Amino acid sequence: MAVPELLAGVLRAEPAPPEIITPPQYSIAWVILAVLCILVIIVLIVGTLKITRAIEKRIAYRHRPSDVETLKAEFLRAVNDIADRHDEGELEARDGHHELTGVMRRFVRRTTGHDVTSQDLATLLADQRTRAVGELIADLYEPDFAKSSDRDLRDSVRRAREVIRAWS
DSSP states (O other): HHHHHHHHHHHHHOOOOOOOOOOOOOHHHHHHHHHHHHHHHHHHHHHHHHHHHHHHHHHHHHOOOHHHHHHHHHHHHHHHHHHHHTTTTSSSSHOOOHHHHHHHHHHHHHHHHHHOOOHHHHEEEESTTTTTHHHHHHHHHHHHSSSOOOHHHHHHHHHHHHHHHHHO
């Protein structure tokens, strides 16, 4: 029996220590790695949103009307306002022709950059680009300055719209 007693002594576990051993702590490297992963995810999300918004803005600007088209729309509204006020009886034909002349001169100034608000008719007719406006203003002189005229403001407004739409 000596052999089993020897084995029993070898296989027997030692008694538990009197103190409780705390589990091993995680290394601070894992916390830093977790924070870096979260930061990378946030940067990727924000970067993706900014890139897609920039692409959407470029697409929106691509379909946006050009500056000339915007100016055309602005001056067409001004011409339409003259016609509407005349139709409502707020504006006489002579005053309407006078305002229409001013609108067309401002249109040339805004689209070409040349101040033609006080230039004579010959200067407008001499430049190829402003010739159509010059011809319209020449036709507006008679109803603009005459005490009475048989020229209808609606026809003048129609021609002004045509000149503005044909402008390039």
